[in-house]
Amino acid sequence: MKRLLASAAFVAFAASGAVAQTVGFSQIGSESGWRAAETTLTKQQAEERGIDLKFSDAQQKQENQIAAIRSFIAQGVDAILLAPVVATGWDSVLEEAKEAEIPVVLLDRQVDSDKSLYLTAVGSDLVHEGEVAGQWLVDKVAGEPCRVVELQGTTGSSPAIDRKSGFENAIKGHDNIEIVRSQTGDFTRAQGKEVMESFLQAEGGGQDICALYAHNDDMAVGAIQAIKEAGLKPGSDILVVSIDAVPDIFQAMAAGEANATVELTPNMAGPAFDALKAYMESGTEPAKFLQTESKLYTQDDDPSGEYERRKGLGY
């Protein structure tokens, strides 16, 4: 039935021409909850707009993505969305798409190819995310001295590097805030908990820690458990701010155990479809990078409601 409706919509819109009707989406895979949510939201956004989305899961392999794009070109889709698994090696397949006059929009990751080979890239500014988190802490402590421990992402990964430097930018010039310990928690709950335990041991059983900054929510969720097991209250004894806005952190915020999170929106497809529509209807060239909003959520932003809204998205 859904398929019938979709094809009916396809026929109806195909008559009007200009708008993208069939869009191919080459997704990396489903290695994290966030990416599963991105897939779900992309399908939702396509359905809302009456777009026929051809979805291809590459299972973390670039060759699968290249094969998928070639098959999209062969099928004559109107546009292609690509979440590239790596940054290099896209030149020839992007050129093929360009020759076939099919616009390509990159989602959430960048490629090293020439900018003329794709229409635009939709993504989040990782440094800005760190800045939003840092600014929240600056405002929250309002000049009071604050010793911060930091749970970094995987050593050397770009989110870890950028979210660290963004946070440092934000607290620069606020000498009351100081990062006293910083270690990698590999973006995982288990490591987040283990490393937080060692922070607590090293900082007088946690008495000397004023706030925790975690590069993602999963590590924060693990660290919150470590703080509770050490007999302290996360959210009041130790402030907790992290990045991503996954459902579980909203549960923690609703329980008063986390204070703030910065959203890395999985809705990259919405802006991508909007840009495609504008481009196809009136030929407006979008900017080469469309930055998504890094929205700050605190305990005042209806965390239990946010949890309900997100839990069905496949996180």
Add this chain to the structure above:
Amino acid sequence: MTILRRVAPQLLTLLALVLLVTAFFPEFLRIEVVNGRLVGPVMDILKRGAPVGLLAVGMTLVIATRGIDLSVGAVIAIAGAVAAWAITRDLGLAAALALAFAAGLAAGLWNGVLVAIVGIQPIVATLILMTSGRGIAQLVTEGRILTFSHDGLAFLGSGAVLGIPVPAVLWVATAIAVTLLLRRTALGMLIEAVGVNRNAAALAGVNATVLIIAVYSASGLCAALAGVVATADIRGADSNNAGLWMELDAILAVVIGGNSLLGGRFSIAASLLGALIIQTIDTGILLAGFPSEYNLSIKAVIVLVILVLQSPNLMHHWYALRYFAMRRREAALDPRKEPGT
């Protein structure tokens, strides 16, 4: 006494490490009572060492039969996923544990049959489950982190008995039970016999096939318990990351324990000391507060030093050096002795 002599190198290594970490972090040995439980870096090590410690018990047996089990990390993910799935379906703690152990046992039987009956090399046979197991776990959790709130299961990961963390109790109890089972019966010796020469053991009347299947099953069960502990610890099954690369730490623990990868004689106590040594390094690095870029390099250097010091070749060189030094000293002393006599 013989056990003490067997594990002496590991004990000395652990002692040296503790001194080293204390030099960087003076409060390392501090233990205090918070909310009726013992808290301190040492307790953290005992607790955090649980998954690798449990894996090391099973891995020691497998390695004693001249095998290897690469799948244990993936089995952790599967067992954790199954336990969390059962709990979120309100099946109860007993059913969750039973299902998790059943999953571990099934994985172990699969490995054992591939090795003992089909005759595939252990490293290849267990590689199959190592690569596919995480996928199976993701099918169970549907690719997300399966979070649960069930105090009974969480107790296994973060509870305490008489002030001691439950994971620490679990791995010590498992190790003692397995050691008693193997050493109070002839099982341990039969495993060693199979490891030294499977054909000779079979000719002598040892049912090598059943024994090999049994050790892989034991390894699967140990991994299942480790998976339950890891999942209970973070109150969620993280199929992507639970037990990731932990099989390598378990093998390293067995090797640091002085057990030969070529099978034969084994010591579970020494493997466990190996696991404690690895965890002390990990926790020590965190406590010392180095930048995280150095974590792996520091660990690698320490492990290298430990293995070099334990190397039998080095021991031979050392004894040879001492022997020559003694001969020379005696030769130097002799002429002076002669006038006196």
